[in-house]
Amino acid sequence: MLGCSQSFVRMLEKMEEFDPEKVIEEFEAITRDAGKVQRETLKKILEENGSAEYLQSLGLNGRTDPESFKTCVPLVTHKELEPYIHRIADGDPSPILTGKPITTISLSSGTTQGKPKFVPFNDELMESTMQIYRTSFAFRNREFPIGNGKGLQFIYSSKQFQTKGGLAAGTATTNVYRNSQFKETMKAIQSQSCCPDEVIFGPDFHQSLYCHLLCGLIFRDEVQFVFSTFAHSILHAFRTFEQVWEELCTDIREGVLSNRVSAPSIRAAMSKLLKPNPELADLVYKKITGLSNWYRLIPELFPNAKYIYGIMTGSMEPYLRKLRHYAGELPLLSADYGSSEGWIGANVNPKLPPESATFAVLPNIGFFEFIPLKHNIEDQDQNQMDPSFFQIEHEPVDLTEVKIGEDYEIIVTNFAGLYRYKLGDVVKVMGFHNSTPELKFVCRRNLLLTINIDKNTEKDLQLAVEEASKLLGEEKLEVVDYSSHVDSSTDPGHYVIFWEISGEAGEEVLKECCNCLDRSFIDAGYVSSRKVNAIGALELRVVRRGTFQKILDHYLGLGSALSQFKTPRCVGPTNNLVLQILCGNVVESYFSTAF
Numbered sequence: 001m002l003g004c005s006q007s008f009v010r011m012l013e014k015m016e017e018f019d020p021e022k023v024i025e026e027f028e029a030i031t032r033d034a035g036k037v038q039r040e041t042l043k044k045i046l047e048e049n050g051s052a053e054y055l056q057s058l059g060l061n062g063r064t065d066p067e068s069f070k071t072c073v074p075l076v077t078h079k080e081l082e083p084y085i086h087r088i089a090d091g092d093p094s095p096i097l098t099g100k101p102i103t104t105i106s107l108s109s110g111t112t113q114g115k116p117k118f119v120p121f122n123d124e125l126m127e128s129t130m131q132i133y134r135t136s137f138a139f140r141n142r143e144f145p146i147g148n149g150k151g152l153q154f155i156y157s158s159k160q161f162q163t164k165g166g167l168a169a170g171t172a173t174t175n176v177y178r179n180s181q182f183k184e185t186m187k188a189i190q191s192q193s194c195c196p197d198e199v200i201f202g203p204d205f206h207q208s209l210y211c212h213l214l215c216g217l218i219f220r221d222e223v224q225f226v227f228s229t230f231a232h233s234i235l236h237a238f239r240t241f242e243q244v245w246e247e248l249c250t251d252i253r254e255g256v257l258s259n260r261v262s263a264p265s266i267r268a269a270m271s272k273l274l275k276p277n278p279e280l281a282d283l284v285y286k287k288i289t290g291l292s293n294w295y296r297l298i299p300e301l302f303p304n305a306k307y308i309y310g311i312m313t314g315s316m317e318p319y320l321r322k323l324r325h326y327a328g329e330l331p332l333l334s335a336d337y338g339s340s341e342g343w344i345g346a347n348v349n350p351k352l353p354p355e356s357a358t359f360a361v362l363p364n365i366g367f368f369e370f371i372p373l374k375h376n377i378e379d380q381d382q383n384q385m386d387p388s389f390f391q392i393e394h395e396p397v398d399l400t401e402v403k404i405g406e407d408y409e410i411i412v413t414n415f416a417g418l419y420r421y422k423l424g425d426v427v428k429v430m431g432f433h434n435s436t437p438e439l440k441f442v443c444r445r446n447l448l449l450t451i452n453i454d455k456n457t458e459k460d461l462q463l464a465v466e467e468a469s470k471l472l473g474e475e476k477l478e479v480v481d482y483s484s485h486v487d488s489s490t491d492p493g494h495y496v497i498f499w500e501i502s503g504e505a506g507e508e509v510l511k512e513c514c515n516c517l518d519r520s521f522i523d524a525g526y527v528s529s530r531k532v533n534a535i536g537a538l539e540l541r542v543v544r545r546g547t548f549q550k551i552l553d554h555y556l557g558l559g560s561a562l563s564q565f566k567t568p569r570c571v572g573p574t575n576n577l578v579l580q581i582l583c584g585n586v587v588e589s590y591f592s593t594a595f
Ligand code: AMP
Pocket: 108, 109, 110, 111, 172, 311, 312, 313, 314, 315, 335, 336, 337, 338, 339, 340, 341, 423, 425, 441, 443, 444, 564
């Protein structure tokens, strides 16, 4: 079995002799009897970490079977583990959550709470990350083979700092990029970045992004694919390209880097690549001026690119339309499913469009349990719908006990000190690959919009925004980004939806959009409350261009990395600063007259 306890020496050997068919064979082997692999994995986790104070205190007494584990160890959220993690971060060297001491901390993007959370990171998590990368690459490359070129990878390191106890801390992606295994694996899977490390690890992401674009153009014939962790940052990169392309052409023509890049490390690295190349500058200029509204920008710039790759599911889905516009006929391939807390599944069906992408759980990277949730709203008789949608908890079931078509909250036990940890994600089982489930990401579990008996999730919000924004399409406008908020300062409270729009929309169309948003929340609790005015009229607030960029900058200032950024889809009262940014940039607002 391809296990997490294998030594790094063995792992390095494996990467050097990377053979995609072998990787697929290994994946087939571990998924054939996923139940057995799960039991073995749990045993290994508990054996390696049995001496940890947390496990000791729960009375497992050396038992490693799933039944004892579930009886002794409670389900937890980050909040319950926080005191333990903080002791680790503060420098307590005793075995607290893991047998071997934790030396690195990851910062999760903290989109929901408004501030990043600390989670433990270790060699085993690094190894499972590489296993996921290798697995999905092997399947991807079978369908969409790439040559021996380079990847235009919009990847960025966040600021790294030391915790009070001297542990290195940074976003999970940063911890991965800084690890020597990362480069080795990228080389093995033909996915080396076309830009120097100094760009990835530069001190300012605006400068790094500019140089990523510049390197992409310099190596345009070699670029085999375009990547970022999340689709948002790919879109952000090409939106920026629209603003800076002439400056990029000037740099290429003259062989001199724009003085917008001031970091000496980046300037030194770029000066080795940048030589005056008027032919290339003319070519890029010709390509861009021949485009209509930036359609097919990516294949025009990178004629040998085979696909665009990144996480495109969940909160990234709203960006697909615009990404397809830039991509033209180039396929969009959705990347794997995981979190700072650890990886879960690989996309082994790369041909599926992002809207139907699934993730096959790797049964040897953690022990997974699933809390069954009530069915989707659409499946229910609206009148009898239980208002506590997603609130009814059942006993968790094991990986191989999940049922096709059902929704679950996922619980993770990993090799880095998390035991029965509620990740907060809702997934749907779409099928099985051998005996391991293929999951579709549904949404974050925490309800977004709720005032009384109404319950609307991030997915409901997405569908409402999609529906209403179709009205803007008639005016050739689009919603650049959006968020929401419950305004309880009015009586009754009401939903507020914030929209940033690509241009000026007329008053009439915006009124229609506002009514359409209100009508598109079809949750029975919402509709009945609206009818009796127990919830006030929905408000659409249009914000200034660049408002969501300010939100992004705010998160980056908190230590988040661009490549891990997810727009907060609902801004709660605890997220005051983001709310201030949104409210301070409102240019017009409309109240629904739909009810
Ligand atoms: P982070 O807090 O930055 O580690 O982000 C982890 C979260 O991102 C997960 O818990 C999911 O909510 C989301 N996420 C990660 N991978 C995917 C994916 N493939 N599809 C949708 N959402 C994802």
